[in-house]
Amino acid sequence: MGKISIHEWFSKKQKEKQQQNSSSEKLNIPDNLWIKCVSCKTALYAKELKENLNVCPKCGYHFKLSALERINLLIDGGSFKELSPTLKATDFLGFFDSKPYAKRIEDAILKSSLNEAIVIGEGLIENIKTSLGVMEFSFMGGSMGSGVGEKFTRMIEHSIENKIPAVVVTASGGARMQEGIMSLMQMAKVSAALGRLRETGLPYIVVLTDPTTGGTTASFAMLGDIQIAEPEALIGFAGPRVIEQTIRQKLPKKFQRSEFLLEHGMIDLICERKNLKGTLSKILKFFVE
Amino acid sequence: MGKISIHEWFSKKQKEKQQQNSSSEKLNIPDNLWIKCVSCKTALYAKELKENLNVCPKCGYHFKLSALERINLLIDGGSFKELSPTLKATDFLGFFDSKPYAKRIEDAILKSSLNEAIVIGEGLIENIKTSLGVMEFSFMGGSMGSGVGEKFTRMIEHSIENKIPAVVVTASGGARMQEGIMSLMQMAKVSAALGRLRETGLPYIVVLTDPTTGGTTASFAMLGDIQIAEPEALIGFAGPRVIEQTIRQKLPKKFQRSEFLLEHGMIDLICERKNLKGTLSKILKFFVE
Amino acid sequence: MKQNFDEIKNLLPFESHLKDLFKKIEELKKLSEKEEVNLEEEIRMVRKRIDAMRQDIFSKLTPLQVVQVARFIMRPTTLDYISLIFEDFIELHGDRNFSDDAAIVAGIAKLDGRSVVVIGHQKGHTTKELIARNFGMANPEGYRKALRIMRMAVRANKPIISLIDTSGAYPGLGAEERGQAEAIAKNLREMAVFTVPFISIITGEGGSGGALGIAMGNRVLMMEYSIYSVISPEGCASILFRDATRAPEAAKASKITAKDLLEFRVIDEIIKEPVGGAHNNYKEAAANVKAAILKHLNEISNFSSRELVADRYNKYRNMGIFVE
């Protein structure tokens, strides 16, 4: 468990966020700005967008949510207890591309005010105690390296130890290539944890958000007892460009979007953000009652 | 177990067969006759065909085998012990179409020298003790009614009780409609027996022969740990005519044939009749050794 | 849900002589409005007469007439029953393999506060809906979806309720390619060993393997005017009698009504329908179904996992009539 109270933690995180220079992040721009919806191109008043849970009031396009916003959305006020908040990635390969991995980690921590691309913890969802993992896409594209793998695994183990359901909200570009083979091994690690969870009969619920691809999809993101997706989220194994290069043709419209996956039998339901907590709580009630 | 020795049983059955008037059955015609291959249209000397296990020496077309011929082919000489040989169907619905079901049963018994469309028993396949069920297509099209369902179930139970593998050779047009709903219930019954068998870890091997369709396919014929098919056997759920009526177009060539099922992932391997016993014994050895 | 139900338009062929009585009611209503007189008593009397006649008609239905009721387009569908019987239903989709088959619906729900999984074939009340649902005829994906969700129920230790209403599994090209037989067969084997209470209700048509594919409950119940058969009367007539017009005969010979099947102990109970069939009163029909589910669920809820499997195994093990 985190060493500070949840209340302190939240205000600390929020303060950190406000202090950042974050002009590139839609969600942190001043309230009086206008934002153009990436889908319907409508100019939206930033405050209005925020109040609408970052969903375009005109066309329903779901903008990204940060992990903290997501936790705020899903978890009953003040009930979230973070687990392993200090766990961090480390540059064990001495890997560098345009900049060293060590520097990338540092930058990501500064930018997101989080130590890794997933926040894990325990909290109440309409009074049901749940293990929760929420990915942060702004942290190196939500990529899964040793840190994410370890934290996800601990989240599942927390579920098993406390006999409570597990919920994960995904947002990830896949494996963290800067950790080489070790990032691949995380797929095995998290899936093994889910194999153990499954044997207990405890439920594991996945909420897929835009985007979820690569090794994350091919491991814990596709293993939910129930798979929920936000509308129009990109969800796939290979990236669209790789596929286009392979098949040498344009991809169909809506390819790899939530609606496409629903049609192809890969997810249970698509749920708008405003209904997400209610739906999750009904699902959890089905399992725990 | 049958009350007579296997040797007696075999000679009795063979004698009965020879005594029959069976001009309609290719396999019982005098040895000096010529038979036209239904596939390549070659005229074949009946004796030659018989010696070649009823496989056309020119094109490899697999003619039907009777249950007794099949048992002779697969089971080590003299090791077969029949189970429940006296079990018979009965006309409990008083069902009649062009003739009463009671009469149909009688005729089928006379024609086939068997009491039902399946022979079950225990025998050695290259020295491996095995439960065996072999269907007889000439007995009312190998249809599954209460008799077939009960005998199949007993065969599986024999397997469980004696901790030996189970092998079935199918040849069936599906459910025996003259028994109404009770024939449908046999699908549940035989599948339930296989559910129990599966929990023991004992293997269940299916050999699909021409034709296997309808409720037989949709129950025990598709539930093998390993699914073997003879070449070009018709295997399907719905009959080709029903499908053509539904989709209002001609079916592709080779539709619902063994090769088609292999391509579509439904069977493990296609095995020529001459290799069948060897292949079965290798498979059984994998499981029992 | 039943909407704008036109009682005259929706008379079954064998009750068309009730048309005049319904017209009479309409006239009385108009008159009452026009003249501002209260004719409720009169209307009530006609209704009573209709009900009495219907009770008489329905008590003497031929098997083929029962088939007509069971197949009637206004007959409540699985989703109708779900909305009237369960709370907090969340539909779950997909077989995690190939597609989501709209001919079978499945989901989680509450039944009087108790968590259950409910699955069923889905037809529809309009041509459009019927086409979207492939007339309730599932492809392999439907059976695989059902299995996936039933297995989830087993892991979560929740009872399963299945509602059966299909003329059969879809006999299409793709269905064969993707293993219709395999999908149904696997369901049968797996349902046999489910360690949770499992109740199946034939609500409309129980068509052959396509029905059985989700119907291997510990208890199998049938609505009063539903049918359950190994082949449709038409199919039976055309195959066995080589004459499709002999369906009435085939229907009779094949014993496909709830009453017949109760006699053979293939089913455990008949669920009463409202006067004139379930389509005349969805609420009453649903209430009867709910009561039956609860009764049977209560009876088997105390069974251990082992007992549930043994109970189900014995039920099907003992089916069959033969001599020896």
Place this chain on the structure above:
Amino acid sequence: MKQNFDEIKNLLPFESHLKDLFKKIEELKKLSEKEEVNLEEEIRMVRKRIDAMRQDIFSKLTPLQVVQVARFIMRPTTLDYISLIFEDFIELHGDRNFSDDAAIVAGIAKLDGRSVVVIGHQKGHTTKELIARNFGMANPEGYRKALRIMRMAVRANKPIISLIDTSGAYPGLGAEERGQAEAIAKNLREMAVFTVPFISIITGEGGSGGALGIAMGNRVLMMEYSIYSVISPEGCASILFRDATRAPEAAKASKITAKDLLEFRVIDEIIKEPVGGAHNNYKEAAANVKAAILKHLNEISNFSSRELVADRYNKYRNMGIFVE
């Protein structure tokens, strides 16, 4: 099986300077025939020199050169190894859902008299075979077939041997439609809890999730010149360095050779290859693989089902390097 292996034609780019020595051997052979003199000793000497030079070359391979060896078209495939290591192999086909994927082969066999299930990616030695096998890149059906047959091994309580040789799971349209990610993910979860001994060997390319999808053994071994990586060096270069030509650098940085992975304890042992790589001597390569399988199988064969699951769980549970 290796056939008509042309030693000159099949020299790897970085050993092309050996060409002259091979030509020398050919000349000596011709001369010996023509003049009817015995030049075997001379030939043996040249061979010895070749071997010595090769040993030297191969001891200093750059990571990208190892990649070239691992991908070489003449490198033994899964079916080559199967025919040389196992007896009584019977190939089993199909996922029982959609198709049979030729990019993954699976079957039952005997290993020194012991029953085992063996699965592996299958490439090929000719363009025709490679196309038929989709270059060893499996669709979801391949992973589902593998899972089906591995589960059969678990029911039958037989060990599983998997041979890994793929550049990755196929990134095609149909593969996405039919759930490539789901298929791989499910395999990972299920492999983790298999109650039988499970040994995986990277024989050629261990490409990302497509490799891992059948590679979660209790023991994971690598051939000396095989690679195992989360992304191909070319892919890594083009994504991270935004320049595909920087593959050598990416190969080096990513640590993809057997030696590197042994250091990270991602693998348990390196299997020695014949001089000049496995393609120069299938028999020797296969013998080494067989010896390694037997050694590790013997070590874990005494484990109980429970211990096997715990052993495998802990192996993967402990993978990862982070600070806290």
